[in-house]
Amino acid sequence: MERELLLLGLLRQTDMHGYQLHEFIHRNMASCVDLKKATAYYLLDKMTESGWLIPTEEQEGGRPPRRVYQLTEAGESAYQAMLRENLSTHYEARFTGDIGLAFLDSLPAEEAVNLLSHRRTALQAELDAAQTVPPHVGTSQLVIEHLVRHLRTELDWLDEVIRRIEPRSEQENT
């Protein structure tokens, strides 16, 4: 549902076509939504059938024709409702990476540490990238700050996990 909110929210600001919407989201909001192109088109079709959007065929130069979407009044209402719903609810996070941790025992401590160090490198890289984003390049400042805080917490935690494994690794090597 949040993806629909996003599409509506963007269309509310300017009329756009599917390709444009996907491109924008992919470039500027990748940190909070992962919306594949095909899914975007699917949702746009669905919302058009719901009467929330009106498409207008358009052609620019020799480019393929495209459907530019415009919010209807019903679309605006849907947007208002979803926005309130979204702001007022707390979404539980899912930590995909925790599943492996639940099975840490099945690996030798040393290897576990190596694997997690690899994870740590990627995490650090994402943190660096997030901290480097110059203010006002599309993405909301709030959202970037949220990401940074989250990544810092993750890094701290991962370091602690690694620290906790290591002593075992020394025991085994003695």
Place this chain on the structure above:
Amino acid sequence: MERELLLLGLLRQTDMHGYQLHEFIHRNMASCVDLKKATAYYLLDKMTESGWLIPTEEQEGGRPPRRVYQLTEAGESAYQAMLRENLSTHYEARFTGDIGLAFLDSLPAEEAVNLLSHRRTALQAELDAAQTVPPHVGTSQLVIEHLVRHLRTELDWLDEVIRRIEPRSEQENT
């Protein structure tokens, strides 16, 4: 893929049937995976076709018959590969709740604060619940700690967001 890892990891410890697996995950690992019953059965079928599992029909009392799954050697290899993959990669989090924040402007500040306060209550509740889980009730300690750290960060951040909105709200009321 992480869901397959989870199922394999559990089956590696004890043979189980679908209902049992789903129940266990639902009760003890809800914080890191959301795996619906129908999906669990679907994955079990798929992994059986991949030759990772061998099902055995079983009957207990007058209960419906059930398929108890057992890991094959191929299943064990798949588990090993997925575990390493999972531990070494950093999964980017998706913050569904950030989408609303990107559109905060479209609401009066006062209402925004109210909505976010509602969110805050739910968040606080989840934090309390997580902190209350007694050690050693199924879920890995690491996973619970991870959740707690994450929720604390979220709470801090949400408070800051609310704080930032409020001044505007006062301006408007003067």
Place this chain on the structure above:
DNA sequence: TTCCGAATAGTCAATATTGACTAATCAATT
């Protein structure tokens, strides 16, 4: 003992999501 609600075990049709593809155009290079 009979009635009720919860638990057990799973299926299935409907939805949602994705990867892989098409087909044209532009811009730059050779």
Place this chain on the structure above:
DNA sequence: AATTGATTAGTCAATATTGACTATTCGGAA
């Protein structure tokens, strides 16, 4: 002028995911 590779715009068949349903049984209350 021809080639190439990126960009534009979107489709489609294959997969994955879910909500809603079935049908039985168990335990306890009335």
